[in-house]
Amino acid sequence: MLEIYNPYAIAAISALGGFLFGTDISSVSAFLDVDSYLIYFNHPNDTTQGGITAAMPAGAFVGALIAGPVSNRLGRKKSIVLSTVCWAIGCILSCAAQNVPMLVVGRLIKGICVGWTSGQVPVYLAEQSPRAIRGRLVGTQQIAITIGILVMFYVSYGCSFIKGNTSFRLAWGLQLVPGALLGLLLPLCPESCRWLASRGRMQEAEQVIAKIHNLPLDSAEVQLQMDEIREALRIEKESAEIGYSDLFKKKLLSRTIAGMACQLWSQLCGVNVMMYYVVYVFQMAGLTGNTNLISSSIQYVINFGMTIPALIWVDKWGRRPTLLVGSALMAAFLFATAGLLANYGHYVPSVEGNENVRWSVSGPPSKAVIACSYLFVASFAITWGPVSWIYVSEIFPRPVRAQGSGLATATNWIMNFALSFFVPPAFKNIQWKTYLVFGVFCVASFVQVFFTFHETKGRSLEDISTLFETSITPFSKKATLYPSPNGSSHHDDLKEHITASE
Numbered sequence: 054m055l056e057i058y059n060p061y062a063i064a065a066i067s068a069l070g071g072f073l074f075g076t077d078i079s080s081v082s083a084f085l086d087v088d089s090y091l092i093y094f095n096h097p098n099d100t101t102q103g104g105i106t107a108a109m110p111a112g113a114f115v116g117a118l119i120a121g122p123v124s125n126r127l128g129r130k131k132s133i134v135l136s137t138v139c140w141a142i143g144c145i146l147s148c149a150a151q152n153v154p155m156l157v158v159g160r161l162i163k164g165i166c167v168g169w170t171s172g173q174v175p176v177y178l179a180e181q182s183p184r185a186i187r188g189r190l191v192g193t194q195q196i197a198i199t200i201g202i203l204v205m206f207y208v209s210y211g212c213s214f215i216k217g218n219t220s221f222r223l224a225w226g227l228q229l230v231p232g233a234l235l236g237l238l239l240p241l242c243p244e245s246c247r248w249l250a251s252r253g254r255m256q257e258a259e260q261v262i263a264k265i266h267n268l269p270l271d272s273a274e275v276q277l278q279m280d281e282i283r284e285a286l287r288i289e290k291e292s293a294e295i296g297y298s299d300l301f302k303k304k305l306l307s308r309t310i311a312g313m314a315c316q317l318w319s320q321l322c323g324v325n326v327m328m329y330y331v332v333y334v335f336q337m338a339g340l341t342g343n344t345n346l347i348s349s350s351i352q353y354v355i356n357f358g359m360t361i362p363a364l365i366w367v368d369k370w371g372r373r374p375t376l377l378v379g380s381a382l383m384a385a386f387l388f389a390t391a392g393l394l395a396n397y398g399h400y401v402p403s404v405e406g407n408e409n410v411r412w413s414v415s416g417p418p419s420k421a422v423i424a425c426s427y428l429f430v431a432s433f434a435i436t437w438g439p440v441s442w443i444y445v446s447e448i449f450p451r452p453v454r455a456q457g458s459g460l461a462t463a464t465n466w467i468m469n470f471a472l473s474f475f476v477p478p479a480f481k482n483i484q485w486k487t488y489l490v491f492g493v494f495c496v497a498s499f500v501q502v503f504f505t506f507h508e509t510k511g512r513s514l515e516d517i518s519t520l521f522e523t524s525i526t527p528f529s530k531k532a533t534l535y536p537s538p539n540g541s542s543h544h545d546d547l548k549e550h551i552t553a554s555e
Contacts, residue, residue: 070170075201112164379436
């Protein structure tokens with residue numbers, strides 16, 4: 054049987070989970086202004102459309118919480134494969150939807166898979182990846198999301214020219230394909246070496262590490278990683294069984310807050326205003342019909358293109374600087390958009406019959422609004438987009454890595470769900486002030502990252518876990534220590550810092 058050990062191939066296959074997420078983001082947004090969709094579903098108002106959109110993140114919230122315990126029990130790989138069953142069922146229901154409730158149920162079941170994979174794929178990749186390229190490989194989750202958004206938007210755009218309800222049914226039915234590929238290809242990849250070790254399967258874990266690094270079993274790097282894993286497991290065995298409630302106890306609280314906040318801010322920065330409701334944004338700027346859809350697709354291209362340099366250099370830039378720069382840039386573009394709309398826009402009863410859009414701007418200021426939207430997406434794509442997934446997958450210790458990542462991802466999805474409902478009424482009732490709200494959130498994210506997020510670049514997962522147990526502040530000189538060029542660990546040094554701080 055074919056077995057895949059190339060780390061980049063493993064990342065590419067695993068990231069199909071992110072691709073599913075991406076396809077579901079744009080599977081509805083492309084049809085928001087299409088007659089066949091509007092007529093068949095009886096011109097959904099802001100509340101109904103919010104419910105249709107929010108069904109996916111609601112399911113994802115449930116999926117993210119379920120995934121952790123299942124992943125610990127069955128293994129990372131089997132858990133992810135199991136989630137594709139939900140995807141298949143959800144796709145069939147969405148494709149065959151006869152009314153809004155059936156569509157909502159289909160999207161909710163698909164959401165369970167999306168929440169499941171979005172939490173566990175980064176964990177699986179973080180546990181498998183060589184530390185020097187861990188950020189790059191875990192970040193493939195984000196680039197897969199951007200590709201999924203882009204591909205599905207253009208598929209939906211093409212299908213929108215088909216007459217009748219076949220247009221959206223065909224687009225939603227095609228979503229079955231990537232889910233099937235994930236379910237068929239992932240079994241060819243190895244199980245997580247750290248999960249294998251936690252089950253006492255040390256020889257298998259050692260072989261996986263050696264094959265992924267393409268090194269002999271007795272090489273220094275393989276033995277170093279095995280020693281770190283054994284030491285971490287020894288410490289774990291001295292502790293009681295850990296569950297979700299333990300994430301909020303003193304020893305784990307700082308990283309639980311960091312993980313949840315990282316996913317919280319990735320939503321509250323306002324990116325889904327652009328992703329789910331970009332058609333509304335550009336209607337405000339005076340674009341309608343095909344011009345609106347094509348202009349909307351440009352931001353998806355930007356989202357994909359700007360994620361690539363992040364993956365190439367994130368292991369050089371570091372996590373903290375990338376997040377700080379991203380927060381500052383996004384805040385600037387959101388405040389600029391609010392200023393342009395406030396000073397040059399005006400109230401209207403509706404735009405092209407869409408009563409959810411009640412603010413309009415025209416002329417050169419409208420072009421500036423579109424430019425700010427594109428620059429905002431570029432800022433997110435190269436910073437918070439990939440790093441929010443990378444960071445959460447790194448900071449939790451092995452016994453609660455699946456649960457911690459699941460809880461953080463659930464935070465992402467509950468905010469995603471809330472914002473899906475919030476944005477249409479916000480555009481309708483507070484218009485341009487919506488951008489001020491998200492701009493303030495970006496400023497708040499900058500403050501929290503600066504004061505509470507430790508740098509994880511270049512450290513082993515075991516070292517990162519130890520770092521969070523010290524009294525070292527994220528912005529102190531001690532926090533900038535990295536593993537030496539020969540790849541050795543500072544695990545012992547960090548333990549000394551813990552002892553000194555007690």
